[in-house]
Amino acid sequence: MEGVMAIFSPMFRTALLALGVAGATVVPAQAPSLAMLDRLEKGSWQLRERGKDAVLQTVCLGDARRLIQVYHPRQGCSRYVIEDTPASVTVHYTCPGAGHGRTTIRSETNRLVQIDTQGIADGRPFSQAIEARRAGGC
Numbered sequence: 001m002e003g004v005m006a007i008f009s010p011m012f013r014t015a016l017l018a019l020g021v022a023g024a025t026v027v028p029a030q031a032p033s034l035a036m037l038d039r040l041e042k043g044s045w046q047l048r049e050r051g052k053d054a055v056l057q058t059v060c061l062g063d064a065r066r067l068i069q070v071y072h073p074r075q076g077c078s079r080y081v082i083e084d085t086p087a088s089v090t091v092h093y094t095c096p097g098a099g100h101g102r103t104t105i106r107s108e109t110n111r112l113v114q115i116d117t118q119g120i121a122d123g124r125p126f127s128q129a130i131e132a133r134r135a136g137g138c
Contacts, residue, residue: 034081034089037064039110043137050114050129060138067113067132068103069093071121098122
């Protein structure tokens with residue numbers, strides 16, 4: 001523990017000792033895995049506004065992380081994972097020059113998810129509830 005405590009400034013070490021956490025174990029943070037998205041079947045997925053029959057778009061999914069940015073399909077966006085559970089993920093993302101969004105994806109099965117997304121795309125607000133369902137192969 002002495003070696004770990006040595007990396008902190010003297011004032012921070014004093015604060016830790018005062019709080020009684022000198023014996024606490026320092027564990028490096030782990031990046032969220034978004035494993036729920038990895039369990040979704042690859043293939044052709046149809047996205048429909050919840051409660052409507054018309055298909056908004058059809059996407060060929062190899063990586064389901066693409067569903068996070070329905071309104072910002074381009075790359076180069078930064079992401080901050082808010083929630084990462086076995087049944088759902090919530091991610092806030094920012095795309096320089098294009099806008100930002102917050103998306104929650106809830107898995108019902110590995111072939112059906114509910115997507116709630118909102119944000120700003122190209123200067124305009126959006127908010128949409130989407131049902132995404134695997135339709136077959138690509």
